[in-house]
Amino acid sequence: MAxxxxxxxxxxxxxxxxxRRAGLLRRERREVRAxxxxxxxxxxxxxxxxxxxxGAGKSTTIKMLTGIxxxxxxxxxxxxxxxxxxxxxxxxxxxxxxxxxxxxxxDLPLRDSYRLMHRMYRIPDRRYRxxxxxxxxxxxxxxxxxxxxxxxxxxxxxxxxxAAALLHDPEVLYLDEPTxxxxxxxxxxxxxxxxxLNAERGTTVLLTTHDLTDIEQLCSRVMVIDHGRLMxxxxxxxxxxxxESERMLVVDLESELPPIxxxxxxxGDQPALxxxxxxxxxxWLAFPAAASAAPLVARIAADYPxxxxxxxEPDIEAVIARMYESTP
Amino acid sequence: MRLYAVVAAGGFRRYATYRTATAAGVFTNTVFGxxxxxxYIALWDVRPQLGGYDTSQALTYVxxxxxxLMTSALMGGGFxxxxxxxIRTGDIAVDLYRPADLQLWWLAADLGRAAFHLLGRGVAxxxxxxxxxxxxxxxxxxxxxxFLLSVFLGVxxxxxxxxxxxxxxxxxxxxxxxxxxxxxxGLFFSGMLLPLNLFPGLLGEVARAxxxxxxxxxxxxxxxxxxxxxxxxxxxxxxxxxxxALLGVGRLLQTVAxxxxxxxxx
Ligand SMILES: Nc1ncnc2c1ncn2[C@@H]1O[C@H](COP(=O)(O)OP(=O)(O)O)[C@@H](O)[C@H]1O
Ligand SMILES: [Mg+2]
Numbered sequence: 001m002a003x004x005x006x007x008x009x010x011x012x013x014x015x016x017x018x019x020r021r022a023g024l025l026r027r028e029r030r031e032v033r034a035x036x037x038x039x040x041x042x043x044x045x046x047x048x049x050x051x052x053x054x055g056a057g058k059s060t061t062i063k064m065l066t067g068i069x070x071x072x073x074x075x076x077x078x079x080x081x082x083x084x085x086x087x088x089x090x091x092x093x094x095x096x097x098x099x100x101x102x103x104x105x106x107d108l109p110l111r112d113s114y115r116l117m118h119r120m121y122r123i124p125d126r127r128y129r130x131x132x133x134x135x136x137x138x139x140x141x142x143x144x145x146x147x148x149x150x151x152x153x154x155x156x157x158x159x160x161x162x163a164a165a166l167l168h169d170p171e172v173l174y175l176d177e178p179t180x181x182x183x184x185x186x187x188x189x190x191x192x193x194x195x196x197l198n199a200e201r202g203t204t205v206l207l208t209t210h211d212l213t214d215i216e217q218l219c220s221r222v223m224v225i226d227h228g229r230l231m232x233x234x235x236x237x238x239x240x241x242x243x244e245s246e247r248m249l250v251v252d253l254e255s256e257l258p259p260i261x262x263x264x265x266x267x268g269d270q271p272a273l274x275x276x277x278x279x280x281x282x283x284w285l286a287f288p289a290a291a292s293a294a295p296l297v298a299r300i301a302a303d304y305p306x307x308x309x310x311x312x313e314p315d316i317e318a319v320i321a322r323m324y325e326s327t328p
Numbered sequence: 329m330r331l332y333a334v335v336a337a338g339g340f341r342r343y344a345t346y347r348t349a350t351a352a353g354v355f356t357n358t359v360f361g362x363x364x365x366x367x368y369i370a371l372w373d374v375r376p377q378l379g380g381y382d383t384s385q386a387l388t389y390v391x392x393x394x395x396x397l398m399t400s401a402l403m404g405g406g407f408x409x410x411x412x413x414x415i416r417t418g419d420i421a422v423d424l425y426r427p428a429d430l431q432l433w434w435l436a437a438d439l440g441r442a443a444f445h446l447l448g449r450g451v452a453x454x455x456x457x458x459x460x461x462x463x464x465x466x467x468x469x470x471x472x473x474x475f476l477l478s479v480f481l482g483v484x485x486x487x488x489x490x491x492x493x494x495x496x497x498x499x500x501x502x503x504x505x506x507x508x509x510x511x512x513x514g515l516f517f518s519g520m521l522l523p524l525n526l527f528p529g530l531l532g533e534v535a536r537a538x539x540x541x542x543x544x545x546x547x548x549x550x551x552x553x554x555x556x557x558x559x560x561x562x563x564x565x566x567x568x569x570x571x572x573a574l575l576g577v578g579r580l581l582q583t584v585a586x587x588x589x590x591x592x593x594x
Pocket of ligand 1: 033034052058059060061593
């Protein structure tokens with residue numbers, strides 16, 4: 001068991017059969033390989049990011065991990081349990097949050113949904129009270145308990161959903177796009193909470209996202225999935241290296257100037273950055289994601305009439321696109 | 329079991345939050361009650377003892393119909409559109425993941441709803457009707473609990489029918505058609521428009537044997553003291569039989585549908 005991992009997948013596949021009308025009577029059958037042979041292990045207490053563009057197969061993986069979808073092939077175990085065979089037994093040990101779907105009672109105050117969890121998971125009274133108190137405090141839900149769920153903002157609802165998923169002390173928490181559509185403050189609160197949950201309680205966390213910032217702030221390990229295949233499994237820094245990803249420096253100059261050129265600092269023949277786009281006084285300058293931005297900014301400020309600047313992180317689509325380019 | 333008690337309480341409270349809608353509904357029920365009452369008076373004037381009811385029994389039928397219209401969801405409604413929507417959007421997957429039984433869950437919620445509608449939408453029109461018209465109220469106290477039990481069984485049958493309608497959404501692209509058909513069938517075969525006793529010949533016999541007659545016709549006849557002794561037991565057995573049969577079919581469809589969702593993703 002020891003090296004088997006708390007969550008373990010071996011060549012897991014999910015193939016959907018999609019029927020489509022083609023012409024009057026003919027029906028076309030098409031196979032969608034949503035998850036196409038994925039293997040990984042997650043140890044107890046790890047916090048792992050599962051990222052990939054839309055349609056990559058993230059949600060399908062999560063659904064198989066909860067048991068609401070049966071794999072078409074491969075072997076999958078969570079805490080030693082085959083999820084699709086023993087969905088109900090597993091449900092007592094895991095927590096799930098689907099970003100775009102709520103498990104809360106729409107027309108009733110948040111507190112009623114929690115009462116329901118209390119009974120549904122048969123949580124001992126004291127345990128329930130303690131956990132609720134803790135979630136209310138850390139997720140800032142105090143004012144919201146008596147508010148009907150339909151009146152909550154998306155960010156408030158998401159916090160409410162996360163609390164609902166944790167009242168029964170799950171050993172592992174899956175979050176499917178927990179920050180999608182959230183405002184900056186809610187995003188920060190959710191991230192902070194997950195960090196503490198993982199650090200203090202040792203809850204294993206697997207979260208899907210297409211926002212690299214989530215991963216940057218939360219996960220030491222990241223898995224990249226695209227077209228149902230695992231493209232990368234390792235640290236975030238390593239991902240930038242593999243993807244040869246670039247960050248973007250957007251500078252506003254006092255006037256329109258020819259593209260900025262900076263030679264490599266250590267005298268190599270690779271320039272330190274390259275101008276990707278020039279639009280009037282604004283220039284977009286790409287540089288390797290692993291390089292530090294500060295010395296570049298200092299050198300630009302010394303040589304050019306700099307008015308304003310911002311740094312953009314690479315987005316996941318760009319990282320994956322470059323990954324394809326580098327591994328033919 | 330306590331879980332389902334919380335679900336039922338939630339079903340009750342959920343409807344209780346919409347006070348204006350409840351007031352508007354009571355008003356509508358009352359207006360309809362008056363219209364139907366005067367229609368029935370005219371009808372029974374011409375044909376006294378129609379269907380074995382005298383005029384005051386016929387009026388009682390009208391007002392009980394209004395009182396139970398929402399309680400027993402005679403024309404459908406309550407939870408199906410919500411469940412159909414969850415099936416259509418795939419949210420049903422989230423429900424499946426919970427360690428709770430889908431059918432019992434929705435049954436509990438619907439019983440909570442029915443309890444609210446009996447109190448919130450049923451009592452007021454019934455009292456108004458009794459004030460204005462000469463209704464045939466039960467002579468014996470025991471008729472009241474006997475009536476309530478029959479209403480309860482009727483609500484379960486009504487739930488079972490509506491659950492089947494909702495389950496059809498797993499196979500039909502559009503649940504609206506099934507819901508409309510169920511509404512028409514309910515309107516006609518529950519006896520909401522005309523007591524099933526008035527239906528002639530074979531049509532009447534068939535109508536009285538269909539599950540919808542459990543929703544209104546049977547409870548009203550219990551209220552009017554038409555079923556007593558073994559007759560009462562038979563009436564209960566009729567209702568409970570339909571309830572069990574329909575719940576059983578619903579459970580079967582649920583099992584098949586669940587298997588499909590788990591394999592096909594809905
Ligand atoms: N129930 C389903 N039936 C058919 N195709 C599906 C179903 N669910 C997902 N898919 C397809 O599988 C692929 C992966 O979907 P999904 O796991 O939801 O991606 P992600 O969550 O990464 O955006 C997509 O092409 C999607 O259209
Ligand atoms: Mg998704």
